[in-house]
Amino acid sequence: MSKHLIIAEKPSVAKDIAKALGGCKDEKEYLESENNIITWAVGHLVEFISPEEIDPKYKAWKLEDLPIIPKSFSLKAKDKCTTRLRIIAKLAKRADVEAVVNACDAGREGELIFRELVSFCKIKKPILRLWLQSMTPEAIRNGFASLKPGADYENLYQAAQCRAEADWLIGINSTRALTRRLKTRTEKVSWSAGRVQTPTLAMLQSHELDILKFRPAPYWRLKAKFDIPINKENETKPHTYEAVYFDPKFDPKQISEEKNFKGRDEAIFDRALAEHIEQTVKGHQAQVEETRKNKPEAAPPLFDLTSLQREANRRFGLSAKSTLAAAQRLYESHKLITYPRTSSKCLPTDYVGQVKRIWSGMATYASRAEEGSLNFPLYATAASKLLAEPKLRNYGKIFDDSRISDHFAIIPTTQLAGRSLRDDEAKIYNLILRRFLAAFFPPAVTTVIERITTVKAEDETFTFRTKGNFLSEKGWKEVYGYDSQEECSALPELKATPQAPALARNKEITLKDEMTKPPTRITEARLLSLMENAGKQVEDEELSNAIEETGLGTPATRAEIIEALLTRGYIERADRALKATTKGIILIDLLKRIGCHRLASPELTGRMEYNLNQVEHGTYKRKA
Structure with a gap:
């Protein structure tokens, strides 16, 4: 009997899919039922080969060898990923596998993770696409009932591939050039730059210079x-x-x-x-x-990831990274919220019934006492009040198909909360529950x-x-x-x-x-807002509009960008705020002095996002 090979982005998602579809036997490295074989990646299993693997002369970091522009981008297995790649390739070659289902995250990066596997493992079988908005069993089953041809997402893959290759080119060349210029003999780490990381640092550097120049009066x-x-x-x-x-x-x-x-x-x-x-x-x-x-x-809008991270930082001092991690667990492990890595604050117009079902579930909390951050009686009272209303308030503001791309806003699922939430998870879940209820209330x-x-x-x-x-x-x-x-x-x-x-x-x-006091330092919540609204700094209207849709980075990557700047010593924490270090100030200053100011400006990302959006919508072709 023919089967589908389903490839999820991580083991936990594969197990959730197997549980929802039912009838699966655990074969350690995959799960199998009468109709499906379910296995998993662990994020990106492959990466581009390094410059020195392209040509041995690149082992020495010389300015005269720059820029490094390979004729093609070849992939290699990442460290400790070879075994997993072999398993996936072997399963794909099975005679009973008639098609491969992409069950990686529904978005640009998830598409890239899957397509890299297909390319590296030389999988030639037909591709189908699973596009999930939440991880409840019902949502998973509905998703498999409406699988789409993989070809429908070809443009999304092309845009993802362009982004990955462009970031490699910018990162490799700028890092080698800056390291040759700035690294001292005592330093053990290289100096790096990137099209998102560096403009983000530039905003903190500029603000820090204002503070340093300030003279009290x-x-x-x-x-x-x-x-x-x-x-x-x-x-x-x-x-x-x-x-x-x-x-x-x-x-x-x-x-x-x-x-x-x-x-x-x-x-x-x-x-x-x-x-x-x-x-x-x-x-x-x-x-x-x-x-x-x-x-x-x-009433405030529903949460997207960035606004959730800002609110958690403002209320609890949680970093963007901690908030994303807690939200991801609420989504994957507890099944309590919809997909968190979203840039939308709206819901699809056909989701009205689902919203009311969620309220009905929340109304059952009336007899449950408060538990730490979670005020169950309040949720129940608010949900009951909304259910009693003759019609939905704020409909046009909340339900808008035109303002949803890959995913809709973060909301609770119909799953009811258990008693096993960690403190940070409970805090984030509480924020999401209250915002979901408040959005439908009057001013x-x-x-x-x-x-x-x-x-x-x-x-x-x-x-x-x-x-x-x-x-x-x-x-x-x-x-x-x-x-x-x-x-x-x-x-x-x-x-x-x-x-x-x-x-x-x-x-x-x-x-x-x-x-008089100097300007206050930028908190992580404020930096997230600046990254999200970076398009306002770009004068070119088309580029500004392009970056306005995403800002610097994506909701899913902004936390990683901030953490990378901290790890590389370009910024540091000052209580709940962030400040550029001497190293960060020197880097931005040098880029401006040598005429590379575009690398420190959102304009570069604006230009790139403008072209990527065109590729994604099929109006601009990727050049092979």
């Missing part, structure tokens, strides 16, 4: 307390409130070196003026005006208060500002445990009228000595 702030007494002519409650002096006519262009200074209109850079205002305002009467505006805040409304206190003394006027806010309609913030508030207790509402204006008297004023 003294300034003064005035904080005051004002009393509003009983006024029989209006209904304002008597109370005391705090306010900070500010200059409404402040022009930031006047003080260029303080351009990054937050709250600059509150800063007084002349001590004599500060002391004069202090003495004039002390004990003086003031007129008070206030505005209260309702500010709606729409939260915050009442924003700005109170202006004006002191007029002879021909001078001095203004003080008080800010406050309170949540007047909790909306989606209910899912995050917020309660709406009736009023900001520190700022009772002014009941002033033109006939009875609100008056206050200064009770206390304090002059505070301050120093």
